[in-house]
Amino acid sequence: MTNRKTTGLTIERVPWADLKPHTANARNGDVDAIAESVVENGVYRPIVCAKDGTILAGHHLYYALGQLGDRPEVDIVRLDVDPGSTEATKIMIADNRTADLGGYDDGLLLALLQSLDDTAGTGYLETDVTSLADLLNHTATDYDNQDTQLADEVERATWPTITIKEVPPDVFAIWDTLEGEPIDRLRNLLNT
8 A cells, every 4th residue: 555655755955054943843952962973974864844844853963964064955855744734743743752762772782882993973972881881781690699599598498387277167077087196196286
């Protein structure tokens, strides 16, 4: 099934100055980190705009390019929506929120970060890598300690002593028919 929302996108190259941030963008981003990424990695995705050039996704890339001052043209995807429409608002919110809903495989992230010569342009500092390594090492140690503690507790566990306070009446009928030394000992134990 193909509809307007799933058709191919066209990338346009337009002057940076032709774009305008959406006045209702609620997201705060780290423009300095994005600028560092642009310097290190270049621009690798377009800014998404409404039909009049109002930005719906990529505000902080726009600001970072402006901060760098050497980006007279940018790639955009222009959607056929009005900037004040419900559809534009949903796109702007969804772009930000769906990123928030994601998570990381911390072990894989650590391996990727450690595979780099440096973290420039990634948004991570070397101290972040160290902290993540410490966290993962600490978590693994905690699990090992918890397993050891549980095994020790099971080993030290003793069976509880059961005291019968009241015996249902129908049990007495069976009880009275039993004889022998083990039964007598049990009767004496229960009667004390």
